Structure formats: C-alpha cells, structure tokens
Amino acid sequence: MIVNTHANLINIAVNSLQPQNIKSEEAEVVTDRLAHELIRTKTFRIIERNKLELAMQEHTIQSSGLCGEDCQLELGKVMGVQYFVLGSVGKIGIFNTINIRIMEVQSGEIIHTVNVEHHGPIGELLFKTQEVASDINNFIQEKHNLNIKEPELVSNTKETPDTDPKPETDIDLKKIAIIGLSVVLGIFTLLLIAS
Numbered sequence: 001m002i003v004n005t006h007a008n009l010i011n012i013a014v015n016s017l018q019p020q021n022i023k024s025e026e027a028e029v030v031t032d033r034l035a036h037e038l039i040r041t042k043t044f045r046i047i048e049r050n051k052l053e054l055a056m057q058e059h060t061i062q063s064s065g066l067c068g069e070d071c072q073l074e075l076g077k078v079m080g081v082q083y084f085v086l087g088s089v090g091k092i093g094i095f096n097t098i099n100i101r102i103m104e105v106q107s108g109e110i111i112h113t114v115n116v117e118h119h120g121p122i123g124e125l126l127f128k129t130q131e132v133a134s135d136i137n138n139f140i141q142e143k144h145n146l147n148i149k150e151p152e153l154v155s156n157t158k159e160t161p162d163t164d165p166k167p168e169t170d171i172d173l174k175k176i177a178i179i180g181l182s183v184v185l186g187i188f189t190l191l192l193i194a195s
Helices: 024-040 049-063 069-078 122-143 173-194
Strands: 010-014 018-020 044-046 083-092 095-104 110-119
Touching (some): 018 024, 024 044, 024 122, 083 122
Antiparallel strands (some): 083 095
C-alpha cells in the first residue's frame, strides 16, 4: 500500500458551495467542512479559495471584465489546480442536500458528480461531508491509479512528532474542529433566536 507524500498530492480548489433555500453562512460552513474532509483523505492539497478569489479579483480589475468560468479555469491552470469542486448545498421541503460537481481544470469538463441527501436539521448535513469527500477521493484515486491509505480514525493516543517540517498547507485539525464547532453552535443559536 502506498502512502501519499506531500510531493504527490493532487491540487484541488473547493469553490464556495452555492446556498439554495439556506443562509449563505450555512453554505460556507458546509464548504469549509468539505475542504477539511478532503484534506483528511491525504490525497489532496487544497488551494485556498481566498488565494483564487484574490487572483480572480486582480484579473478582473486588469481586464475590466467579469471573471467567469473560462477565467477561473485559466487562473486554476496558472495556480496549478488540477480539479475544481463546484456545487450547491440547500434545502427543499424537509430534505437537505449537497450537490457536487468535479471539474477537470485542463479540459474544463465535469468528470464526476456526487449528491447526498439528509432528512433532519441542516447542521447534521455536516456529517455527510465525509461521505462526499470519500466519494471524491475514491474517484480521483481510481482516475490516477493511486492506491492511497485511507485516513485513520482520530484516537486519543499521542502521536510521535514528525521529523520532517510540515508544509504551509498542513492545518491544525484541533483548531479547525473548535472553529467549526463554534460556527455551528453560533448558527444554531441564531436559528433558535430567530424562531
């Protein structure tokens, strides 16, 4: 079994999931959680959205036009992005859904889709992001003929420190979990106050 190293991670950009019948803040929380779950697969290097958005803004200002899908593809190529994760998160009736499209930057084609549904509070949809990330991971691994070790479950045992310096893309998962939980609790509080 091959364990992926930082040198051969696949560059992927997770665009903000479009909210459909939910608050934009809720869609951003789901987007951030999906990026987190993709990192946990140890297959992907996430190209931060703010870097892409900044590059798009600079390109838009320079060209005095709008930066549409073609522009995003060109910027993605320049920044070394291999795949874009696009889609939406929304609610229809009593169902919440995540709809994902994987776009190959080189060709501009949608090469894979993932759809998950959940009956219950929108916050519980966060748990479905792991399923989405796993589906994307399996598809990309198959496409690239990779055999990468599945992410291990988090345990309470202490890990031995790495001797290799961590690249800038590594993220402290405890901080992400605390921030994510804080955001979710904040959203639930706002929903309770609003109702």
